[in-house]
Amino acid sequence: MTTEQLYNELNYVNHSREKRLFYAHMMQNNPKLVPKLLNILFKVDDKISPRAAWVFEFMCNDDINTIIPYLNKFTENMHKVHLDSAVRPVAKICEFLAKAYTSKEDNNIKTALTETHKERIIENCFDYMINDEKVAPKAYSMSVLFLLGKDYDWVYPELARILEDDFSKQTAAFKARARHILKKIKKASPKN
Structure with missing residues (x-):
């Protein structure tokens, strides 16, 4: 899945627990998608950025260890999120x-x-x-x-x-x- 395809997928993420969990599990099952998710999360002026943040939160809540390879990217960029x-x-x-x-x-x-x-x-x-x-x-x-x-x-x-x-x-x-x-x-x- 390309970043653009993932971006389009995130349009389907809403406030429901089911949707957030579905996409969180998708990230866990496809770790190569996580950097793309973070790239979208850190497009801080984009309306899809919060949806990426919701998915990343659910992924980390389900298994905090999944953030380990991305700690540098996350901590370097989190201050930009507004x-x-x-x-x-x-x-x-x-x-x-x-x-x-x-x-x-x-x-x-x-x-x-x-x-x-x-x-x-x-x-x-x-x-x-x-x-x-x-x-x-x-x-x-x-x-x-x-x-x-x-x-x-x-x-x-x-x-x-x-x-x-x-x-x-x-x-x-x-x-x-x-x-x-x-x-x-x-x-x-x-x-x-």
Whole structure:
């Protein structure tokens, strides 16, 4: 299948779980299509870009290891994504990666996710936190920053400051997640 054929196929992807799973499985069964899917995802001004993001999210959710060969491409380009319906799945994929990386169980993400990948993810998630994004990407980003932030002295103080500064201006959903993350940061921080 060519990139153009895949692009046309993505017109059939909608919000239904069935369609997203169908195309996610198509990617897993045909790994040579994944770079083409990412090329479409990173056509950030194209209306099909979010559909590619939805499929990639479902693929990663089904098996996070399928992203490993594409970690460089994904982390190098994710900051370019700006359409709301594509930003949410990109943030969710970052959360999948952070959860796998910090999991107590051994997995391939722990060795595949490099320092550079983590730094790009952290930077991208901070951008989501300070930019005018919807609640879902911000919520996923809070979790990512909490999970990956334990390895960086500066992340927790910066995240706490942003959460506290934005608290009064945000939705109930943001506030609930922010309270939860702030409690976890306080518990994880060394006592002075």
